[in-house]
Amino acid sequence: MTPRTRQTGFTLLEMLAALVIMALCSGVLLLAFGQSARALQQVDRADRLSQAARSVLDEQAVGILQPGRSDGVVDGRIEWAMDVAPLADAPGQPQLLRIELAVREGPHQARFSTLRLVNPAQAGAR
Secondary structure, eight states: OOOOOOOOSOOHHHHHHHHHHHHHHHHHHHHHHHHHHHHHHHHHHHHHHHHHHHHHHHHHHHSOOOSEEEEEEETTTEEEEEEEEEOOOOTTSOOEEEEEEEEEETTEEEEEEEEEEOOHHHHHHO
16 A cells, blocks of 8 residues: 655635735725825825915015905916905004915815015005
8 A cells, every 4th residue: 555645735715715815905005005195196286285375475575565455376277365464563563464375276275374574665655
């Protein structure tokens, strides 16, 4: 009689279990990559809006800011609206302007607010 040799390898059940585990891990990774891509899109959109707001504020800083509302378009697709209002100033105190800026690209919007000190020569020109 010849001795039986034991065959080595994986059974069909073990292979199926490994494939199921690999499929589950792949699904989890795909979900994580999808969420990362969406987060990157949101960061990119927020960055574009903040860059547009900075550009508008820099352009408006060149001239004399007048209280009121102004609006326009940056890069042909980002709309902006800016409200400038003087803050109540006490005698002898520097005059400040409150600037509220809203930028919008499609359904996405961002709002920014800042204060700007009025140059005494500009304040006298009013």
